[in-house]
Structure formats: C-alpha cells, structure tokens
Amino acid sequence: MLRTPSGGAGSGAAAADSGPMSIGTVLNVLREEFPEVTISKIRFLESEGLIEPERSPSGYRKFSAGDVERLAQVLRMQRDHYLPLRVIREHLDAVERGEAAPLPALSRQRSGEPVPELSEERTAARIGRAELLAAAEIGEQDLQEWESYGLLAPLEDGLYDAEAVTVASLVAQLGRFGIEPRHLRVMKAAADREAGLVEQVVAPLKRHRNPQTRILAETRSRELAGLTVKLHAALVQTALGVRLP
Structure with missing residues (x-):
C-alpha cells in the first residue's frame, strides 16, 4: 500500500498488488491523490534519479x-x-537503507537550492509516436482518427507532449461508452478557451526579463490549470446531478 512519509495510508493502494505498469497506468494511479501530476512530471523525476523503473526489451x-x-x-x-x-x-x-532518517524540516524557500530551469522538465516531456501508441495502448488507426478531429497533434519536431498519453487513454475509455471522437470536439474547443484565459493571466509574467519571474509564470499556469480542471469537473457534476467518487 502507498503510504505517506509519516506512515498514513495513501491512495492508489491497488497498485501494490499489480504487475509491471506502463507510465500511463502509473499516471492514472497517482492522479487519485495528485490530480495535477503529468507524465512529463514522472519522466522528469526519473531523470533526476528519484525512481529507476525497469525497461522492457x-x-x-x-x-x-x-x-x-x-x-x-x-x-x-x-x-x-x-x-x-x-x-x-x-x-x-x-x-531504503534502513537508516533512521527523520523528515527534514526544510522549505523550498529557505533551502537555497536554485530552482531548475523550465527547460529541464520540458526536455523530458516529449515522446515519440511509437511510445505514445504503446503507453496509451491504442492502434495507429485510432491515433490518425483522433488527430483528424484535433484531439491530438504532434509538436513541430514530430514528437508529442507526454500529456498526449493521458488524452489518448481517456478518449479510448470514453469510446467504450459509445462516445466517438467527433463528439469530443466540443470538449477540445472548451479546453482551448480555458487555456486562452490562463494564458491571458500569465502572459505579463512570461514576458518578464527576470528568469525567476518566468518560472513563476509556469507555476502560476499549473495552479490555474488545476483550478480550471476542478471547476470544470464540478460544473459537469452539477449539471448531471451526480457526484464523482
């Protein structure tokens, strides 16, 4: 079972009894407790040596x-x-070595450790087409159809943002309920409008000459994105008269 550093139980306990998991499955498990986590974040933590997952042949x-x-x-x-x-x-x-290691009482603001540049995480946030297909467990024909409706799109270098795995997995799950890609264009349009609103708020910070201020813009974008996602979910639940578990 997943546990907090203090020993309290965490979410995603079902993962403890499962076999090897893809990065997309890991994302779904972690999002029960950390709704804002992304695949790019997982990849970044791996690049920083926090985890060392095995690799398939x-x-x-x-x-x-x-x-x-x-x-x-x-x-x-x-x-x-x-x-x-x-x-x-x-x-x-x-x-893990069995040493007595109390949790350090240290904050990011007092640590004196420099904040990493945004490019460090973004470098780890690109995946190829084959990796996207494997992580989302979809076929090439599915991906082509979803791209034709604008639900997914490669970046300029031909790679995909790692969050594309989440999008593809969710589109596939909705498809099992009979919701076709063409039905999801309204969701994509709404998401684009919400993203535009966030961009308006953080644009002055992104244009600032101070690198720390530009990093703050990225942090603020994530905070606002998390709030808009929660608001969207609450509005949908209210409209349907249901409550998500």
Whole structure:
C-alpha cells in the first residue's frame, strides 16, 4: 500500500498488488491523490534519479508497485513540505537503507537550492509516436482518427507532449461508452478557451526579463490549470446531478 512519509495510508493502494505498469497506468494511479501530476512530471523525476523503473526489451518503462509508492512519497513531500528534490532523494535513499532518517524540516524557500530551469522538465516531456501508441495502448488507426478531429497533434519536431498519453487513454475509455471522437470536439474547443484565459493571466509574467519571474509564470499556469480542471469537473457534476467518487 502507498503510504505517506509519516506512515498514513495513501491512495492508489491497488497498485501494490499489480504487475509491471506502463507510465500511463502509473499516471492514472497517482492522479487519485495528485490530480495535477503529468507524465512529463514522472519522466522528469526519473531523470533526476528519484525512481529507476525497469525497461522492457523494446525500451519501454515498466513500473513496479514500489516505484509508484516512491513516486507518491516524492510528490507528497514536494506538496506538503516544499522539499527540494535533492533532499527528498537523500531522505528516501536513507530510509531504503534502513537508516533512521527523520523528515527534514526544510522549505523550498529557505533551502537555497536554485530552482531548475523550465527547460529541464520540458526536455523530458516529449515522446515519440511509437511510445505514445504503446503507453496509451491504442492502434495507429485510432491515433490518425483522433488527430483528424484535433484531439491530438504532434509538436513541430514530430514528437508529442507526454500529456498526449493521458488524452489518448481517456478518449479510448470514453469510446467504450459509445462516445466517438467527433463528439469530443466540443470538449477540445472548451479546453482551448480555458487555456486562452490562463494564458491571458500569465502572459505579463512570461514576458518578464527576470528568469525567476518566468518560472513563476509556469507555476502560476499549473495552479490555474488545476483550478480550471476542478471547476470544470464540478460544473459537469452539477449539471448531471451526480457526484464523482
């Protein structure tokens, strides 16, 4: 079972009894507790040495239940204690060695550790077409159809934002209920409008000469994106008269 650093039970416990998981499956497990986590975030944490998932013969990541639990611990310590990744890594490594390692009382604002440039995470946020197909467990024909409706699109370099796996997985799940890609164009249009609103708010920060201010713009974008997602979900639930579990 996933547990917090203090020993409390966390979400996603079902992952503990599963076999090797794809990065898309890991994302779905973690989002029960961390709705704003993305595949790019998972890949970035791997690049920083926080996890070391196994690789299949074809090179795809295979996450164990232990990897998912460690990811959850990292995300909690970032969220609840504002610890830098270096401190989190050292703490978890010490715990795994069986050493007495109390959780450091350190905040990001006081740590003195430089904030990583945005490009570090974005570099790890690109996946190829074959990796997208494998992670989302879809076929080439499905992807072509979804692209024709604008639900997915490659970037200028031909790669995809890693969040495309989430989109593809959700489109596939909705399809099992008879909701076709053409029905989802209204959702895509609404998402584009919401993104435009967020961009208007953070645009002055993005244009600032100070690199720290530009990093703040990215943080603010994520915060606003999380709020808009929650609001959208609440509005849909209200309209349908249901409550999600």
